[in-house]
Amino acid sequence: MRNVAIVGAGLVGSGWAIVFARSGATVRVFDAEASIRASVLDRIRESLAEMRSVGLVDEVEAILARISVADSLAEAVAEADYVQESVFERVDVKTAISLAIDAAMRPDAIVGSSSSGIPASAFTEGCRNRGRFLISHPVNPPHLVPVVELVPAPWTDPAIVPFLRAEMERFGQVPVVVNREIAGFILNRLQGALLNEAWALFEDGYASAADIDATVAHGLGLRWSFMGPFETIDLNAPGGVADYAERLGPLYHSVAQDRTDPKPWSDELVGRVAAERRGALPSEALADRRAWRDGRLMRLVAHKQAQKD
Incomplete structure (x- = not known):
């Protein structure tokens, strides 16, 4: 090539x-x-x-x-x-x-x-x-x-x-x-699961869009920037992934059962999230914020390249 x-x-x-x-x-x-x-x-x-x-x-x-x-x-x-x-x-x-x-x-x-x-x-x-x-x-x-x-x-x-x-x-x-075809492949199916839960939590009034974003940006995302979900839980219980599954598997199963009838993102729901986002970031500032994102990504990539696994 x-x-x-x-x-x-x-x-x-x-x-x-x-x-x-x-x-x-x-x-x-x-x-x-x-x-x-x-x-x-x-x-x-x-x-x-x-x-x-x-x-x-x-x-x-x-x-x-x-x-x-x-x-x-x-x-x-x-x-x-x-x-x-x-x-x-x-x-x-x-x-x-x-x-x-x-x-x-x-x-x-x-x-x-x-x-x-x-x-x-x-x-x-x-x-x-x-x-x-x-x-x-x-x-x-x-x-x-x-x-x-x-x-x-x-x-x-x-x-x-x-x-x-x-x-x-x-x-x-x-x-x-990806060994065989599936709609959304791996990445967007994982991203979609998180997105769908985020929309549902917002729609049900459990938290603002900003606080849901903060949960990922300053919580889950910190670990996910250098390890995936299986390694994360493998390290989060004394006995590894099997121990974690025994401790928290029932909780995650019950959470999954809460979403057995997922709803589409309605225009009204999208409008509410968009209103919150445009209040935090006006439309005319989107391009600058994307440039900020790319700059942060560059520095994160440079940091990861400088580290030894």
Whole structure:
């Protein structure tokens, strides 16, 4: 994977371009929107400069020199060893771009989709090279949050997943293999469980959105920034995970039984949370707060890289 194509150059696609270029790959970026093509290198340069300020990269211009913008999809993917597709999350859009990539790609190339929850079987079945397609779902922004979920379709060549896992590790990512398709994959199913409980607790009046957020940001999230749920509970009882399950398993079972009839997020409920959030953070300040988030992420990543496991 020395030559990489990025199809879709928004926040996720431009982050992917950094992932590959900082590790030495030649990257060709394409987006159907001319305005995005015109601005993507400036956005990448800005991100790299911020990363350099916290020690995550050394040479901004050397990385940028490995990234170029293609004027057409065919130009971007024709010579690519690997294609990372990051277009709008809708089956019809994913299907159309997959067919277009399929028509222009080398038959031995690999195509990963940044789909957040739609499985590859929903949009790659009609591709001539469908055995070369799979999900490579990152966390946004992928150049700062390294997890990437690898999810094969039923027809994906079995040799691709172990190969791509090794390549993603070489590019500094943390690949997670999902053995078979499931809507939402692993990350968004875990995130969804927490989100659904957060919405329900707010709707039932148990706490404000700010206090629910604080419970994660200053409680659960501190441990979760360097260990997962199974290791967390393994360390939270004297006898490890089996001891924890014996002590607290019945409690978690009873909590789960409280939510046997989950409700959709109603417009009224969303409006109440949105009103609280906009009171705390006006709409015009969202972009600045995202930049603040990315800066904090950069410093956390730099700290984690400096530690030894």
